[in-house]
Amino acid sequence: MDPGIAVHAGSTVEVLATGLGRVTPDWPTGVAAPLDSPPAVTAPVTAFLDGSPVSVTRATLAPGYIGYYVVELQIPAIVNRGTAELRIVMNGEESNRVKLYLESDLALQ
Secondary structure, X not given: OOOOOOEEOOOEEEEEEOOXXXXXXXXXXXXXXXXXOOOEEOOOEEEEEOOEEEEEEEXXXXXXXXXXXXXXXXXXXXXXXXXXXXXXXEOOEEOOOEEEEEEOOHHHO
């Protein structure tokens, strides 16, 4: 966690992940994901920020990478300033929890 690199309220965050399973269309193991229109994760992916649901706008293979996925999250427009705990859930399995430093954007006005 680095308070010098804050996630702002209302912003979009991309998280690299592993182990999210099958994608559609099928993609061969060991081959880098395409840069354009990467295959999407077939099962639902959910995310939580300090226990509250966060909108997952997409979950695909990470373009240009082998074995990685990218999960795109929409941070709520109103958040408390400071640290928050992020976790991703897929098929009932939780990811490791990571800390994000949030900026409410009210301090910028």
